[in-house]
Amino acid sequence: MKITLYALFLSVVLFGCGSSEKTYKAKAFAANEDFNVFPKSKKNILTIVRTDSGASAAADRFAIQSKDTTITIDDAPNAAAKKFLLASFINTQKTAVLVQVASEAGKMAPFYIITVKDGVTEVVSLNKASKGAEDKKYTNGLEELTRSNILVNNDFFITTINSRVYPIKRQNPDERIQGKFFMYSSDKTTLVFLTANSLYQVNTATGETFNLPLPASLTSAPETLVGNIQSGYTWVVNANGTSFLKKNADDDRIVDIKEFKH
Structure with missing residues:
Protein backbone atom coordinates (compact mmCIF):
# COMPACT_ATOMS: atom_id res chain seq x y z
CA MET A 1 0.00 0.00 0.00
CA LYS A 2 2.84 2.36 0.92
CA ILE A 3 4.55 1.59 -2.37
CA THR A 4 1.37 2.35 -4.30
CA LEU A 5 0.88 5.67 -2.49
CA TYR A 6 4.53 6.61 -3.07
CA ALA A 7 4.24 5.83 -6.79
CA LEU A 8 1.07 7.91 -7.01
CA PHE A 9 2.71 10.81 -5.15
CA LEU A 10 5.78 10.65 -7.39
CA SER A 11 3.68 10.70 -10.55
CA VAL A 12 1.78 13.76 -9.32
CA VAL A 13 5.02 15.59 -8.50
CA LEU A 14 6.56 14.79 -11.86
CA PHE A 15 3.41 15.87 -13.68
CA GLY A 16 3.19 19.09 -11.64
CA CYS A 17 6.82 19.92 -12.34
CA GLY A 18 6.43 19.45 -16.06
CA SER A 19 6.11 22.46 -18.30
CA SER A 20 5.98 23.17 -21.99
CA GLU A 21 8.80 24.83 -23.87
CA LYS A 22 8.77 27.48 -26.58
CA THR A 23 11.63 28.75 -28.68
CA TYR A 24 12.05 32.45 -29.45
CA LYS A 25 14.32 33.90 -32.09
CA ALA A 26 16.62 36.56 -30.66
CA LYS A 27 16.45 39.95 -32.34
CA ALA A 28 19.09 42.67 -32.47
CA PHE A 29 18.96 45.42 -29.87
CA ALA A 30 17.33 48.66 -31.06
CA ALA A 31 18.23 52.00 -29.47
CA ASN A 32 14.59 52.80 -28.76
CA GLU A 33 13.86 49.56 -26.87
CA ASP A 34 11.57 50.13 -23.89
CA PHE A 35 11.87 47.60 -21.07
CA ASN A 36 9.97 49.61 -18.45
CA VAL A 37 6.78 47.73 -19.30
CA PHE A 38 3.87 47.33 -16.90
CA PRO A 39 1.83 44.13 -17.31
CA LYS A 40 -1.87 44.37 -18.07
CA SER A 41 -2.36 41.12 -16.20
CA LYS A 42 -0.53 39.42 -13.34
CA LYS A 43 -0.08 36.49 -15.72
CA ASN A 44 2.04 38.59 -18.08
CA ILE A 45 5.21 38.44 -16.03
CA LEU A 46 8.33 36.31 -16.13
CA THR A 47 9.53 33.84 -13.51
CA ILE A 48 13.12 32.89 -12.71
CA VAL A 49 13.35 29.20 -11.79
CA ARG A 50 16.46 27.64 -10.30
CA THR A 51 17.06 24.40 -12.19
CA ASP A 52 20.40 23.35 -10.71
CA SER A 53 21.93 24.08 -7.33
CA GLY A 54 25.69 23.88 -7.08
CA ALA A 55 28.21 23.96 -4.26
CA SER A 56 28.36 27.74 -4.69
CA ALA A 57 26.01 30.40 -6.03
CA ALA A 58 28.14 30.62 -9.19
CA ALA A 59 27.32 26.99 -9.92
CA ASP A 60 23.53 27.54 -9.83
CA ARG A 61 21.62 27.44 -13.13
CA PHE A 62 18.31 29.05 -14.02
CA ALA A 63 15.45 28.85 -16.49
CA ILE A 64 12.99 31.58 -17.44
CA GLN A 65 9.29 30.87 -17.65
CA SER A 66 6.36 32.80 -19.04
CA LYS A 67 3.33 31.37 -17.25
CA ASP A 68 4.14 27.63 -17.32
CA THR A 69 6.22 27.75 -20.51
CA THR A 70 10.01 27.51 -20.37
CA ILE A 71 11.74 29.87 -22.79
CA THR A 72 14.41 28.67 -25.17
CA ILE A 73 16.53 31.18 -27.09
CA ASP A 74 17.43 30.59 -30.74
CA ASP A 75 20.33 32.78 -31.80
CA ALA A 76 22.12 30.78 -34.48
CA PRO A 77 24.96 30.06 -34.96
CA ASN A 78 24.98 29.94 -31.15
CA ALA A 79 23.44 26.80 -29.73
CA ALA A 80 19.84 27.06 -28.57
CA ALA A 81 19.75 27.89 -24.86
CA LYS A 82 17.24 27.45 -22.07
CA LYS A 83 19.60 27.22 -19.11
CA PHE A 84 21.36 30.31 -17.77
CA LEU A 85 24.19 30.94 -15.33
CA LEU A 86 22.88 34.43 -14.63
CA ALA A 87 19.30 35.70 -14.45
CA SER A 88 18.27 39.04 -12.98
CA PHE A 89 15.22 41.26 -13.35
CA ILE A 90 15.98 44.75 -14.65
CA ASN A 91 12.60 46.13 -13.62
CA THR A 92 10.37 45.80 -10.58
CA GLN A 93 7.41 44.73 -12.72
CA LYS A 94 9.20 41.44 -13.58
CA THR A 95 8.55 41.89 -17.29
CA ALA A 96 12.22 42.06 -18.29
CA VAL A 97 15.06 39.82 -17.19
CA LEU A 98 18.74 39.90 -18.11
CA VAL A 99 20.25 36.47 -18.71
CA GLN A 100 23.61 35.03 -19.62
CA VAL A 101 23.77 31.64 -21.27
CA ALA A 102 25.33 28.82 -19.29
CA SER A 103 28.23 27.53 -21.34
CA GLU A 104 31.86 26.56 -21.03
CA ALA A 105 32.72 29.95 -22.51
CA GLY A 106 32.12 31.50 -19.06
CA LYS A 107 32.21 35.27 -19.16
CA MET A 108 32.34 35.18 -22.98
CA ALA A 109 28.89 33.55 -23.02
CA PRO A 110 26.17 35.66 -24.71
CA PHE A 111 23.72 37.95 -22.91
CA TYR A 112 20.04 38.52 -23.70
CA ILE A 113 17.06 40.37 -22.31
CA ILE A 114 13.84 38.38 -22.21
CA THR A 115 10.82 40.66 -22.04
CA VAL A 116 7.03 40.51 -22.11
CA LYS A 117 5.23 43.38 -23.82
CA ASP A 118 1.44 43.38 -24.06
CA GLY A 119 1.48 39.65 -23.36
CA VAL A 120 3.98 38.94 -26.15
CA THR A 121 7.35 37.44 -25.21
CA GLU A 122 10.47 38.68 -27.02
CA VAL A 123 14.21 38.04 -26.76
CA VAL A 124 16.66 40.88 -27.39
CA SER A 125 20.34 40.17 -28.00
CA LEU A 126 23.01 42.18 -26.18
CA ASN A 127 25.82 40.68 -28.22
Missing part, protein backbone atom coordinates in the same frame (compact mmCIF):
# COMPACT_ATOMS: atom_id res chain seq x y z
CA LYS A 128 27.96 42.57 -30.71
CA ALA A 129 30.74 41.08 -32.81
CA SER A 130 34.21 42.32 -31.99
CA LYS A 131 37.67 41.94 -33.49
CA GLY A 132 39.57 43.62 -30.68
CA ALA A 133 43.07 42.30 -30.02
CA GLU A 134 42.47 42.47 -26.26
CA ASP A 135 38.86 41.24 -26.26
CA LYS A 136 39.54 38.42 -23.81
CA LYS A 137 40.99 40.90 -21.36
CA TYR A 138 38.17 43.41 -21.61
CA THR A 139 35.15 41.14 -22.10
CA ASN A 140 34.23 41.06 -18.43
CA GLY A 141 30.62 39.93 -18.71
CA LEU A 142 28.40 41.69 -16.20
CA GLU A 143 29.95 44.36 -13.96
CA GLU A 144 27.78 45.87 -11.23
CA LEU A 145 29.04 49.44 -10.96
CA THR A 146 26.39 50.18 -8.31
CA ARG A 147 23.26 48.36 -7.16
CA SER A 148 21.30 49.96 -10.00
CA ASN A 149 23.94 50.46 -12.72
CA ILE A 150 25.22 47.54 -14.75
CA LEU A 151 27.87 47.33 -17.46
CA VAL A 152 27.77 44.45 -19.95
CA ASN A 153 30.93 43.66 -21.89
CA ASN A 154 31.79 47.37 -22.33
CA ASP A 155 28.96 47.53 -24.89
CA PHE A 156 25.79 48.18 -22.86
CA PHE A 157 24.97 50.26 -19.79
CA ILE A 158 21.82 49.26 -17.88
CA THR A 159 20.05 51.36 -15.26
CA THR A 160 17.55 49.29 -13.33
CA ILE A 161 15.92 52.32 -11.70
CA ASN A 162 14.18 53.16 -14.98
CA SER A 163 14.86 49.89 -16.85
CA ARG A 164 16.87 51.65 -19.55
CA VAL A 165 19.50 49.95 -21.67
CA TYR A 166 22.00 52.24 -23.36
CA PRO A 167 24.34 51.08 -26.12
CA ILE A 168 27.86 52.38 -25.48
CA LYS A 169 29.44 53.98 -28.53
CA ARG A 170 32.66 52.22 -29.35
CA GLN A 171 35.97 53.95 -29.91
CA ASN A 172 36.40 51.70 -32.94
CA PRO A 173 33.17 50.34 -34.48
CA ASP A 174 34.74 46.92 -35.12
CA GLU A 175 35.86 46.26 -31.57
CA ARG A 176 34.50 46.64 -28.07
CA ILE A 177 36.22 49.27 -25.99
CA GLN A 178 39.75 48.09 -25.30
CA GLY A 179 39.89 49.42 -21.78
CA LYS A 180 38.69 49.05 -18.22
CA PHE A 181 35.83 51.05 -16.72
CA PHE A 182 37.50 53.76 -14.65
CA MET A 183 34.83 56.19 -13.43
CA TYR A 184 31.74 58.13 -14.40
CA SER A 185 30.46 61.67 -14.09
CA SER A 186 28.42 62.76 -11.08
CA ASP A 187 25.18 62.28 -13.04
CA LYS A 188 26.41 58.83 -14.11
CA THR A 189 25.81 59.48 -17.80
CA THR A 190 29.41 59.87 -18.95
CA LEU A 191 31.41 56.66 -18.62
CA VAL A 192 35.21 56.80 -18.62
CA PHE A 193 37.35 53.87 -19.75
CA LEU A 194 41.07 53.63 -19.12
CA THR A 195 42.71 52.41 -22.32
CA ALA A 196 46.41 51.85 -22.99
CA ASN A 197 47.15 55.53 -23.50
CA SER A 198 43.99 57.56 -22.90
CA LEU A 199 40.73 58.06 -21.07
CA TYR A 200 37.99 57.22 -23.58
CA GLN A 201 34.76 58.90 -22.53
CA VAL A 202 31.26 58.28 -23.84
CA ASN A 203 27.98 59.80 -22.75
CA THR A 204 25.24 57.18 -22.72
CA ALA A 205 22.41 59.72 -22.99
CA THR A 206 23.69 61.72 -25.98
CA GLY A 207 26.20 59.40 -27.65
CA GLU A 208 28.87 62.11 -27.50
CA THR A 209 32.44 60.93 -27.03
CA PHE A 210 35.74 62.48 -26.04
CA ASN A 211 39.14 60.80 -26.03
CA LEU A 212 41.62 62.30 -23.60
CA PRO A 213 45.24 61.22 -24.27
CA LEU A 214 47.29 60.50 -21.16
CA PRO A 215 51.06 60.93 -20.91
CA ALA A 216 53.09 57.75 -20.52
CA SER A 217 54.28 59.05 -17.15
CA LEU A 218 50.72 58.54 -15.84
CA THR A 219 49.77 55.26 -17.49
CA SER A 220 53.07 53.60 -16.61
CA ALA A 221 52.49 54.25 -12.90
CA PRO A 222 49.09 52.67 -12.05
CA GLU A 223 49.71 53.00 -8.32
CA THR A 224 49.62 56.81 -8.58
CA LEU A 225 47.26 57.15 -11.55
CA VAL A 226 44.10 57.89 -9.55
CA GLY A 227 45.85 60.51 -7.45
CA ASN A 228 47.32 62.20 -10.51
CA ILE A 229 43.95 62.27 -12.30
CA GLN A 230 42.35 63.53 -9.09
CA SER A 231 44.70 66.47 -8.84
CA GLY A 232 45.25 67.32 -12.49
CA TYR A 233 41.90 66.83 -14.24
CA THR A 234 38.42 68.36 -13.97
CA TRP A 235 34.88 67.61 -15.15
CA VAL A 236 33.97 70.26 -17.72
CA VAL A 237 30.42 70.76 -19.04
CA ASN A 238 30.20 71.46 -22.78
CA ALA A 239 27.62 73.56 -24.67
CA ASN A 240 25.22 70.60 -24.72
CA GLY A 241 25.36 70.18 -20.97
CA THR A 242 27.48 67.03 -21.23
CA SER A 243 30.32 66.48 -18.76
CA PHE A 244 33.75 65.31 -19.89
CA LEU A 245 36.91 64.96 -17.92
CA LYS A 246 39.66 67.33 -19.12
CA LYS A 247 43.10 68.38 -18.00
CA ASN A 248 43.14 71.37 -15.68
CA ALA A 249 44.25 74.71 -17.05
CA ASP A 250 45.86 75.04 -13.64
CA ASP A 251 46.55 72.51 -10.94
CA ASP A 252 44.51 74.15 -8.17
CA ARG A 253 41.29 72.20 -8.66
CA ILE A 254 41.09 68.77 -6.99
CA VAL A 255 38.56 66.17 -8.09
CA ASP A 256 36.51 64.68 -5.25
CA ILE A 257 37.86 61.19 -4.62
CA LYS A 258 34.24 59.98 -4.29
CA GLU A 259 33.87 60.43 -8.04
CA PHE A 260 36.26 57.52 -8.62
CA LYS A 261 34.83 54.04 -8.53
CA HIS A 262 37.82 51.95 -9.65
